Amino acid sequence: MELVYQEFITRLAISVESERIVIDKAKMLAYGTDASFYRLTPKVVVRLKSLDEVIYTLKICSELDIPCTFRAAGTSLSGQAVSDSVLIALTDDWRGHKILDGGDRICLQPGVIGSDANRYLLPFGRKIGPDPASINSCKIGGIAANNASGMCCGTAQNTYQTLDDMTLVFADGFVLNTADETSVSVFKNQKRDLIKGVESLCDTVRSNLALEARIRHKYRLKNTTGYALNSLVDYCDPIDVIKHLMVGSEGTLGFIAEITYKTVVEHAYKASALIVFNDIEQACRAVSALASEPVAAVEMMDGRAMASVADKAGMPAFIKRLDLEACALLIETRASNKAQLLAQCEQVKETLLPFFVIDSIDFTSRADTLAMLWGIRKGMFPAVGAVREVGTSVIIEDVAFPVELLAAGVRDLQQLFNQFKYDEAIIFGHALEGNLHFVFTQGFESEDEIERYGDFMDAVAELVAVKYQGSLKAEHGTGRNMAPYVELEWGQDAYRLMQEVKRLFDPRGILNPGVILNEDSQCHIKHLKPMPKADELVDRCIECGFCEPVCPSRTLTLSPRQRIVLYRELQRREAAGEREEVKALAKVFEYQGLDTCAATGLCAERCPVGINTGELVKKLRRAKYQKFTPIARWTVEHFDTTTKMVKFGLGANQQAQKILGDKVVGNLVNGLRSLTQGATPAWTPQYPAVNRHKPASFSARSERVELATEPPLQKVVYMPSCASRTMGQQLGNREQRSLTQVTESLLQKAGIAVIVPLALNEQCCGMPYDSKGMTEVADKKSKQLEERLWQASEQGRWPVLMDTSPCAKRSIEQFTKPIEVFEPVGFAHRYLLKHLHITPTDEAVTLHxxxxxxxxxxxxxxxELAKVCTPNVIVPEHIQCCGWAGDKGFTTPELNMAALTSLKKQLPAECQRGFSNSRTCEIGLSHHGGIPYQSIFYLLDEVSTEKGE
Incomplete structure (x- = not known):
């Protein structure tokens, strides 16, 4: 490492803990990857948790002339969030928000996820203006720094237009809070050169009428190419100019430490329709007609785009019949009341009467149909990514044409696709603004392919920026991708103005160099990201990062995206025969990639192409746990004995706690773990006592006579999980009954007879084996359970209740026979509530x-079930998974701790109990939450009595 970076690290370590300064090469490769098709590996990655740390770090960078790049969520597409120097990421401490003026404004820190901001505003009927497609993952810092917009945002509701105030940190560490008069006064006094420079820029524009006209013309359209020069004509006060220049500056002018938005109305009533026309020309004429109508969004999709999703489940049948000339418009209208919405729908339909429509889905407000319609539009980008050739990247470009020239622009783009042989390319976008996205696949492994891409982008730039005077980047930001074309689009005068902006704000050039402005005309075809074949389970990954917010290990080791990045690199090195490098990386990956992955599959829910990184991890774990397979097979054949051994251990722990106390037991057990270097389990005082209750079949108390469309459930097969059969409650809980007892109590109250399977203690769903990649052993145990439940349920006549959700989920996925399996919540909602009399409590409880x-x-x-029991339910934010992950809470407790770091501080003092539906998860939740967690069945049993006649 260069001496200057060693000095940087030494000085940084004075104020930043060493674990937040990353210098391991493998980790930096993983952490340095964003959603773009560029790859730069940082020399240092630093995760900062406070404004003071940002100031301190920037001062060091400035003094040492070290470049630095800020990273929010890393969902940006143009290469603006990668660095070969210092990459600055933010910890989860940057999630603060304040609602102002009854929701008319909201003050946000840069780490707030966009959808969370809207969730905070929902009770006020408001939202932030920007609505990027990545809003469930991207963060406010990135939204503002890229001036991101979206499907309904247009040019009127983006960050630039809805900005109120900012707290900024400049390249030298100086801070300006534009909402604070004192801060502004100090800034004007101490940063006179910057103030004068901004005033000079404004004067330059006003004295050059042609340049002023050029700027105004450029912002008729969506435009994020270059700096926000419109701030120089829209505002006179230098403070207003400065904060608006920061919007869309992609971290090249300063750091946005806080931003206050003027919010916009979130209409309660929405309706959408899908209208299909013969061709692009018809669709574009319809767009022009709709421009003056009450529509919130008009999304255009060409014939190839529609064909890309035709085979997806749930798509309308007519999509398969469309030819490639067809063009569809997805239209949404919004209103504050139902009558207004209906009137607007009729108004829009009348506007479209003169146009020939070949297929359509009429305006609807049905949630399922709306989800299907917008699923068509949102599924197009991943649809291309899912079918691309292994080793290629998915590229999404983002241009804007004058709306009146939209049809001609689309035709010319399609001609370029044919010319450069991008046969898979599709076009869709925000037609009202003339903003189109086109998606294609590109390999970068050969010089010929790189040259093809470069020639294609040259042609696109000439077409959009010169022929049509449009925007080369409408909303994705300039980044490295369009930096060589900024001068072509804007002209020499405007480009020189941008260079002056950069020199004025960042005289040393340390902030995100090479982004937006880059003198290298080939920078957009350098540092291209390799996408080597790795495994069919993850080869479709486009590294977008949508998975990251729900991953419990993302703050401990790696996110799913980062696991895939490292695994791809591991496979690349292996293919290249780099034996020593493979050995070194494999050692890192074993802990970072395998040991600390919860393998829960939540990532698949967020992944646009449905990748479950946990499946890859379990596959790779097979080799690691292969030596334990004989032991696993023995436990499968002797599961009752295994269960008894676990019970013995729990009983011994219970006695030791009573006799020796928690402190002594903790020192002994965790001391042994330390001596064995983590080979023995970790211990917490929340370990459960042994469950000595033996579930048994019983009959219903009385016959129920009900007038209902669905006959009352007479019997249920109760299959307690091995966890609930062995584990009782932790010492000190006010409710010491086991879950099996509580479940029986509820079923008795509801008058439902219980069938307990024979040889109960031999039964297991196979989850403990599956999580370690022992698929064969796990499937054998699952099959054994299925046969037993098939018999107990009288060949599927009666439903099966499993009292923990992971076991139910795995069984539902694995069983081949028609057995209806429920976990506690679904069963209670379907069968219990209607047979119980509920007297709600007003106790504050938390729900996981x-x-x-x-x-x-x-x-x-x-x-809903929790709120039936008490209206005072708290659901902590940003905890999608507790990280216990089967037995990880015992073997890798740091994963559980990382996942639940924010839990305790989110629980108010009056909340003294928590509820969930997984016995093992409740151990970790109790430990890190500081309050006991139990199954939600405990709460339901507490507030319910048998329903009278």
Whole structure:
């Protein structure tokens, strides 16, 4: 490492903990990857948790002339979030928000995810203006720094237009809070050169009428190419100019430490329609007609785009019949009341009467149909990514034409696709603004392919920027991708103005160099990201990062995207015969990639192409755990004995706690773990006592006579999980009954007879084996359970209740016979509530929705069930998975700790109990939450009585 970086690290370590300064080469490769098709590996990655740390770091970088790049969520597409120097990421401490003026404004830190900001505003009927497609993953810092917009945002509701105030940190560490008069006064006094420079820039524009006209013309359209020069004509006050120049500056002018938005209305009523025309020309004429109508969005999709999703499940049948000339418009209208919405729908339909429509889906507000319609549009980018040739990248470009020239622009783009043989390319986009995205696949492994891409981009630039006077980047940011073409689009005068902006704000050139402005005309075809074949389970990954917010290990080791990056690199090195490099990386990957992955599959729910990185991890774990397979097979054949051994251990722990106390037991057990270097389990005081209750079949108390369309459930097969059969409650819980007892209590109250399978203690769903990649052993155990439940349920006549959600989920996925399997929440909602009398409590409780429940689509159902029991339910933010992950809480407790770091501080003092539906998860939740967690069945049993006649 260069001496200057060693000095940087030494000085940085004075204020930043060593674990947040990353210098390991493998980790830097993983952490340095973003959603673009560029690859730069940082020399240092630093994760900062406070404004003071940002100031300190920037001062060091400035003094040492070290370049640095800020990274938010890394979902940017143009190469603006990668660095070969210092990459600055933010910890989860940057998630603060304040609602102002009854929701008319919101103050946000840069680490707030966009969809979270809208969730905070929802009770006020408001939202932030920008609505990028990545809003569930991207963060406010990136939204503002890229001036991201979206499907409905247009040019009127982006960050530039809805900005109120900012707190900024400049390249030398100086801070300006534009909402604070004192801060502004100090800034004007101490940064006079910058103030004068901004005033001079404004004067330069006003004295050059042609340049002023050029700037105004460029912002008729969506435009994020270059710097926001419109700030020089829209504002006179230098503070206003400065904060608006920061919007879309992609971290090249300063760091946005806080931003206050003026919010916009979130209409409660929405309706959408899909209208298909013969060709592009008809569709574009319809767009022009709709421009003056009450529409919130008009999304255009060409024939190839429609064909790309035709085979997806749930698509309308007519899509398969469309030819490549067809063009569809997805139209949305919004209103504050139902009557207004209906009137607007009729108004839009009347506007479209003169146009010949070949197929359509009429305006609807049905949630399922709306999801299907917008699923068509949102599925197009990943549809191309899913079918691309292994080793190629998916590239999405982002241009804007004058709306009146949209049809001609589309035709010319399609001609370029044919000319350069991008046969798979599709076009879709925000037609009202003339903003189109085109998606194609590109390999970068040969010089010929790189040359083809470079020639194609030259042709696109001439077409869009010169022939049509459009925008080469409408909303994705300039980055490295369009930096060589900024002068072509803007002209010499405007380009020189941008160079002056950069020199004025960043005289040393340390902030994200090479982004937006780059003197290298070939920078867009350098540092291209390799996408080597790795494994069919993950080869479709486009490295977008949408998976990261739900991953429990993302702050400990790696996210799913980063695991795939490292695994791809491992396979590349192996193919290249780099034996020593493979050995070194494999050692890192074993812990970072395999040991600390929860393998819950939540990533698949967020992944646009449905990749479950956990499946790859389990596959790779097979080799690691192969030596333990004989032991696993023995436990399968002697599961009752295994269960008894676990019970003995729990009983011994229980006695030791009572006799020796928690402190002594903890020192002994965790001391042994330290001596064995993690080979023995970790211990916490929340370990459960042994469950000595033996579930048994019983009959219903009485016959129920009900007038209902669905006959009452008479019997259920109760299959307690091996966890609930062995584990009781932790010492000190006010409720010491085991889950099996509580479940029986509820079923008795509801008058449902219980069938307990024979040889119960031999049964297991196979989850403990599956999580270690022992697929054959796991499947054998699952099959054995299925046969036993098939018999107990009288060949599927009666449903099966499993009292923990992970076991139910795995069984639902694995069983081949028609057995209806429920976990607690789904069963209670379907069968219990209607047979119980509920007297709600007003106690404040917290709820943890397990990852298995989320994947089964039960999140809302679980919240509804909790609110039936008490209206005062707290669901902590940003905890999608507890990280216990089967037995990881015992063997890799740091994963559980990382996943639940924010739990305790989110629980108010009046909240003294938590509820979930997985016994093992509840151990870690209790430990890190500081309050006991139990199954939601405990809460339901507490507030319910038998329903009278």
């Amino acid at each position: 929705v397990t990852c298995s429940s989320r994947r089964m689509g039960l999140e809302n159902t679980m919240l």
